[in-house]
Amino acid sequence: MALDLARAGRQVRLLDPAPRFVPAAYIGSRSKAVLRWAEEARLVTESGVELVEIGQDAILVRHADGRSERIACKVLAIAPGRVAHDPLSQALLGSGIQVQVVGDARKPRSYGNAIHEAAYLARRI
Numbered sequence: 791m792a793l794d795l796a797r798a799g800r801q802v803r804l805l806d807p808a809p810r811f812v813p814a815a816y817i818g819s820r821s822k823a824v825l826r827w828a829e830e831a832r833l834v835t836e837s838g839v840e841l842v843e844i845g846q847d848a849i850l851v852r853h854a855d856g857r858s859e860r861i862a863c864k865v866l867a868i869a870p871g872r873v874a875h876d877p878l879s880q881a882l883l884g885s886g887i888q889v890q891v892v893g894d895a896r897k898p899r900s901y902g903n904a905i906h907e908a909a910y911l912a913r914r915i
């Protein structure tokens with residue numbers, strides 16, 4: 791999304807609290823092209839930048855060196871990362887029904903993992 795907006799001429803800042811940018815595993819060999827396009831669009835991932843506060847028309851961030859910065863912005867898009875969402879298996883615990891959790895419900899990864907786990911489980915049933 792950041793790349794798309796940057797290529798459309800919008801002023802974009804891509805902030806990441808992690809110390810180093812790591813593309814999602816499933817992007818695989820495509821990440822080279824994505825990173826090249828990002829460079830062409832002058833889109834740089836600013837690592838080690840943490841969101842502290844959301845204000846009116848601005849956000850407050852903290853850099854890795856402890857420095858604070860107020861960034862004026864019209865739109866804030868938050869990508870909170872991929873975490874498993876699995877309320878159903880918890881509800882079935884102790885019900886006597888055997889539950890097997892596969893794919894992203896176990897841990898978000900790739901469709902290869904989801905297919906492999908589901909196929910393996912199907913062979914065991």
Ligand SMILES: Cc1cc2nc3c(=O)[nH]c(=O)nc-3n(C[C@H](O)[C@H](O)[C@H](O)COP(=O)(O)OP(=O)(O)OC[C@H]3O[C@@H](n4cnc5c(N)ncnc54)[C@H](O)[C@@H]3O)c2cc1C
Pocket residue numbers: 816817892893894895898899900901902904
């Ligand atoms: C933007 C994006 C891009 C991605 N690109 C890639 C890629 O290029 N290559 C790759 O390998 N992986 C990619 N992934 C990851 C991949 O899509 C997932 O790892 C994979 O789809 C997980 O499969 P799954 O069957 O576990 O879950 P899902 O594919 O999410 O399937 C779960 C299904 O359960 C349904 N469901 C949920 N709750 C209920 C309910 N209560 N009752 C009935 N049905 C319900 C949902 O509607 C959904 O259809 C991408 C993911 C995202 C978000």
